[in-house]
Amino acid sequence: MPVMKIKKFSFTYSGVEHPSLKSITLPIEKNKITALIGPSGCGKSTLLRSMNRIHDLYPGNKYDGKIELLDFETGKYQNILEIKKENEFIELRQKVGMIFQKPTPFPMSIFDNVAYGLKIAGIKNKSELQDRVEAALKGSALWKEVHDRLDKSAMGLSGGQQQRLCIARAVAVKPEVLLFDEPTSALDPISTGAIEELIVELKKDVSIAIVTHNMQQASRISDYTAFMYLGDLIEYDKTENIFLNPKEKQTEDYITGRFG
Amino acid sequence: MRLLINKIFLALSILSAGVGLAFLAWILITLFMKGLSSFHFSLFLNDLIEGGLRNLIVGQMILAGLASLIGIPLGMTAGIYIQEYGQGRYAALIRDLSDIMMSAPSIVIGAFVYAIVVVPMGGTSGFAGAIALAIMMIPVVINTTDSMLSLVPRELREAGIALGASKYKVIIDIVIKAAKVGIMTGILLAFARIIGETAPLLFTSETSNYFSLNLGESFPSLTVSIYDLANEPEESSRDLAWAASFILTVLVLIINLTGRFITRNKK
Ligand SMILES: Nc1ncnc2c1ncn2[C@@H]1O[C@H](COP(=O)(O)OP(=O)(O)OP(=O)(O)O)[C@@H](O)[C@H]1O
Ligand SMILES: [Mg+2]
Numbered sequence: 001m002p003v004m005k006i007k008k009f010s011f012t013y014s015g016v017e018h019p020s021l022k023s024i025t026l027p028i029e030k031n032k033i034t035a036l037i038g039p040s041g042c043g044k045s046t047l048l049r050s051m052n053r054i055h056d057l058y059p060g061n062k063y064d065g066k067i068e069l070l071d072f073e074t075g076k077y078q079n080i081l082e083i084k085k086e087n088e089f090i091e092l093r094q095k096v097g098m099i100f101q102k103p104t105p106f107p108m109s110i111f112d113n114v115a116y117g118l119k120i121a122g123i124k125n126k127s128e129l130q131d132r133v134e135a136a137l138k139g140s141a142l143w144k145e146v147h148d149r150l151d152k153s154a155m156g157l158s159g160g161q162q163q164r165l166c167i168a169r170a171v172a173v174k175p176e177v178l179l180f181d182e183p184t185s186a187l188d189p190i191s192t193g194a195i196e197e198l199i200v201e202l203k204k205d206v207s208i209a210i211v212t213h214n215m216q217q218a219s220r221i222s223d224y225t226a227f228m229y230l231g232d233l234i235e236y237d238k239t240e241n242i243f244l245n246p247k248e249k250q251t252e253d254y255i256t257g258r259f260g
Numbered sequence: 261m262r263l264l265i266n267k268i269f270l271a272l273s274i275l276s277a278g279v280g281l282a283f284l285a286w287i288l289i290t291l292f293m294k295g296l297s298s299f300h301f302s303l304f305l306n307d308l309i310e311g312g313l314r315n316l317i318v319g320q321m322i323l324a325g326l327a328s329l330i331g332i333p334l335g336m337t338a339g340i341y342i343q344e345y346g347q348g349r350y351a352a353l354i355r356d357l358s359d360i361m362m363s364a365p366s367i368v369i370g371a372f373v374y375a376i377v378v379v380p381m382g383g384t385s386g387f388a389g390a391i392a393l394a395i396m397m398i399p400v401v402i403n404t405t406d407s408m409l410s411l412v413p414r415e416l417r418e419a420g421i422a423l424g425a426s427k428y429k430v431i432i433d434i435v436i437k438a439a440k441v442g443i444m445t446g447i448l449l450a451f452a453r454i455i456g457e458t459a460p461l462l463f464t465s466e467t468s469n470y471f472s473l474n475l476g477e478s479f480p481s482l483t484v485s486i487y488d489l490a491n492e493p494e495e496s497s498r499d500l501a502w503a504a505s506f507i508l509t510v511l512v513l514i515i516n517l518t519g520r521f522i523t524r525n526k527k
Contacts, residue, residue: 052422054418054422057417057418057427089424093421093422094423094424097423100415104413106438107437108433116433117423120424121424170422170423
């Protein structure tokens, strides 16, 4: 069952004539990892950033179609493109979290970083905050390394640790979907391995969409893969089919490294 | 050929740097020698009327402090507005206006405050002086806030929004904190600048020989008194002016160094 259904979604940036996404239709399956691949500029980030409407920070973009998000309580889908009210946006972003390419620790303590989203969600009780922060850090395989310095600044962590902290921060609010935009491209191979492991571990609890330039990464961790090219979705299938048995010639050329 | 040009350029750079440094050293040495020879600890205990500088130092600090109290919140708010909220014409207008204000000669600002505060109030006052200094300070604070906030990466703001925070909360909790060191340093340098100003105070606060905390009347000012004392015929007055200049320079130097120290330690 998909947690998100993207339907005929088109997107045009403010002040640009050509659309960056053209009528994309794509499901994000529940408790699975969906990889978005394709050459630079094909619209992967644009699509990912539409799924929590972070684009709305910058006015003037035009879009069309639907992006439906499953409401776990009612079992109904809600079109997130219709959201207008501030509190609905907050709710959406707590349901659909995001991790960026460069780690983005906030200039505050490790504890406060992880507690930030929880406080926004209205959790004030100290012991509940402590429990949730601890659980999130454990869930992000960071607890062992930081449990004795939770009150120290997050800026002092290594790049890989900072990225896991950002994941812990996003996981803490118990989202339904997590969006990753090239989360390991700024990291060394060992940190990359740790993050990949973590992402696979997370799919027990959340559904994941991940943009990556790394073919091996996509084939290692994802269940489904979508190949995009120049704003079009060329092919979407189970990952093994995309990599072993692609239907489209463009997909085959891309994954065999003939272009991109 | 290339090598020769390189060498000539290098020689010219060293020469001009040397000339600059020599003049700076000359100024500082004169100041320290003349200042130190007339310096005495009792200057801090007596007011100008008794041949000391106490009231002037305290007065100058109060003027600059009050100016900061007015200038920092106003300047920071404007800086935050143009960097975080302003996209349209208003932001551009404020930015241009602030740039123009920054290059306005300080004597013009003094004259402006004279016209809009001193004349209606019927006389010079500490208030008028503080307002003039605040006007000097505001564009600097706007500019620092604006440029320091612009250095905060876009992703940091987006990460806050992506956690459900509203825009103003992201600005207050995250963006300003990330830019804190830069903004604080800028404010400190702005403070160091206004504390040594004379022209904006010359006909706004004037100065006073007596200790005063009453901002409604002419207010003791170190810089204005240096200007007055230096123009007096007696040797003793000019010696006092040297001592006052020395104290002012050390004060500004300390503030500047503190600013640099904060930046270095935090980066
Ligand atoms: N803010 C923007 N304004 C205008 N055009 C943009 C903007 N951001 C991206 N684009 C354009 O939209 C298209 C898709 O960009 P997008 O960032 O989604 O690509 P991408 O697949 O994520 O590429 P990469 O792999 O390099 O990250 C590109 O042609 C890009 O130039
Ligand atoms: Mg991208």
